Amino acid sequence: KLEATDNANEGSLDPSQELQFTPDKPENEETLNVLLIGVDTEENEPARTDTIMVAQYSPKDGTAKLASIMRDSYVSIPGYQDNKINAAFFFGGPELLRQTIKENFDLDVHYYAMVNFDGFVSLVDAIAPNGIELDIKNRMYYQSSNTYIDFQPGVQTLDGQQALNYVRFRSDSNNDFGRVARQQEMLSLLKDELLSLSGLTRVPRLIGQIEPYIDTNITTGKVISLGRDFLLNPVEEIETLRIPIENGYVDRTYSHAGQVLELDFEKNRQAISAFFNPDQENTEMIMSAHDHIDDAPYEEGH
Incomplete structure (x- = not known):
């Protein structure tokens, strides 16, 4: 396996060799x-x-779900040394x-955007x-050579650049966990805006x-077909999940990857x-329970 570094600058694929999405x-x-x-x-x-x-x-029933996988999740990358999941994008x-x-x-994806x-x-x-109007809970401040973020608490209306700053911010105690929550919040707000009367006329x-x-x-x-379905069966609420889940990881540090989230x-x-296949999950649980019943020893008188 090729070795992936924290900065993902060694052993990477040449951009011209980027893998075809199949x-x-x-x-x-x-x-x-x-x-x-993103x-x-x-x-x-x-x-x-x-x-x-x-x-x-x-599209049929107008439901939507959104799972965020944190970029520092430590995973197996086909053809490479285990590393943060965002290194997989860099390499291929x-x-x-x-x-x-x-x-x-064990999750299939059919399209990418x-x-x-x-x-x-x-x-x-x-x-x-x-x-986009939202309620900012706490002061958010960060400044670097090319980024300036400064939000006061309270209800505010953000334009596109301010919205980007809002979802990118991670300079508080919640770090990337807070950023993931804000990303999910922003997509839900954009969905609501799109489904408003003014948004529908602009689709x-x-x-x-x-x-x-x-x-x-x-x-x-x-895209046009899905947009039509989206209008005919509007999504009322986007269900969300964060990976890793609570109590589903520990913090680790590796010399080749830096600080990571090591997942259970x-x-x-x-x-x-x-989250994504609740019907299948319930069916498997029922079948598993049935198998246990069938395998149970028969006792006289029962």
Whole structure:
């Protein structure tokens, strides 16, 4: 296996050798799993991801689920030394990330959608031209050579750039855990804005506006079809999950990867299965219980 470093700058794939995205086809078109990737692309630097989510959408019944996989989750990466899950994207793009999610969590994804920071700003401004209103709980302050974030507590209306700062912030005691919660919150707010009366009238134009900022294997025709389903069966609430789950990890440090979240994979796989496939999970539990009954010794008089 090639060795992956914390900075992911050794042994990486040449961008021209990025793996082709080759997912298994969905068993049906009733439920789709989409890999959502937020990318940081700096000039003359390889793309990195600090946002990894799997969204599940069921057009037929208008339900949506969103699982965030924290970027420091320590996982097995096919062809490489175990490392943080965001290293999988650096080494092989969306396809290696897809393979990594499948190998570690037994979860299939059928499509991917990738957006960089500039694209996110444009996305928010297109969906919510008057801004996104939210209640900021605590002071949020961070300053570096190229980033300035300063939010006071209280209800505020954020434009696209401010929304990006809000979901990227992690300079408090909650660190990446708080950032993941804010990312999920922002997507839910954008969904509500899209389903508002003003948002619905802009949907056809929005598809054209957003398309240039998203790298995806979903065809334009499929996007339009899903958009129509989205309007006919609006998603009332997005169910969310965070991986690792509470009490499903420990903090570790490795020389090649730095500080990581070492997962209890049994707990986290069970959580993902129950979250995305509750009917299958219940069926397996019933069958398992039935097998135990069949295997139980017969006792006279019972």
